[in-house]
Amino acid sequence: MRPSSRPARRAGRPGPRPGPRPGARFGADAEAGSASLEFITAGLILLVPLVYLVLALSAVQAGTLAVEGAARQAARVYVQAPDEAQATVRAERAVEFGLADYGIPTESAAVRIRCAPAPGTCLTRQGRVVVTVGVVVALPFVPDLLSLGRPAGILVQSSATQTVSRFRGSG
Numbered sequence: 001m002r003p004s005s006r007p008a009r010r011a012g013r014p015g016p017r018p019g020p021r022p023g024a025r026f027g028a029d030a031e032a033g034s035a036s037l038e039f040i041t042a043g044l045i046l047l048v049p050l051v052y053l054v055l056a057l058s059a060v061q062a063g064t065l066a067v068e069g070a071a072r073q074a075a076r077v078y079v080q081a082p083d084e085a086q087a088t089v090r091a092e093r094a095v096e097f098g099l100a101d102y103g104i105p106t107e108s109a110a111v112r113i114r115c116a117p118a119p120g121t122c123l124t125r126q127g128r129v130v131v132t133v134g135v136v137v138a139l140p141f142v143p144d145l146l147s148l149g150r151p152a153g154i155l156v157q158s159s160a161t162q163t164v165s166r167f168r169g170s171g
Helices: 034-080 084-100
Strands: 110-116 126-139 153-163
Touching: 034 084, 034 110, 034 126, 034 153, 084 110, 084 126
Parallel strands: none
Antiparallel strands: 110 126, 126 153
16 A cells, blocks of 8 residues: 555544635635625615605505596586586585695696587586596606706596486476
């Protein structure tokens, strides 16, 4: 047998560890603590836009629900009024209440009332009343667009149609 150039190991003592020497600046020791920094950075980069998206969609959804409810109530109130003058006042008031429930200012609302089949037949039997309500929903945390004095927003509108009762005025 040939003599080995390596020294014999004693039983129970491990040999030298493979890998970098203890003072080396690469490997697993060099990246200690950077995972938490990477997680926080990546989390903020992804979380901030996601939170803004949720806020913006919530604002638009609230505006959508507000105009839909306001248009529906205005059309219902309009067809139940005794004459067109009171019908218009009541419909505008219903829109104000509907938008106020969602915190939307009524000054920015556009209300349009149309009658079918002819413009002068609003409160006749089987006449149809179409109420359209539209508002601009401001996006949260967006400054004035081009310094025009109004915030950037999305136009949301809804229409509701009600038919006047065929028994109107018969009793």
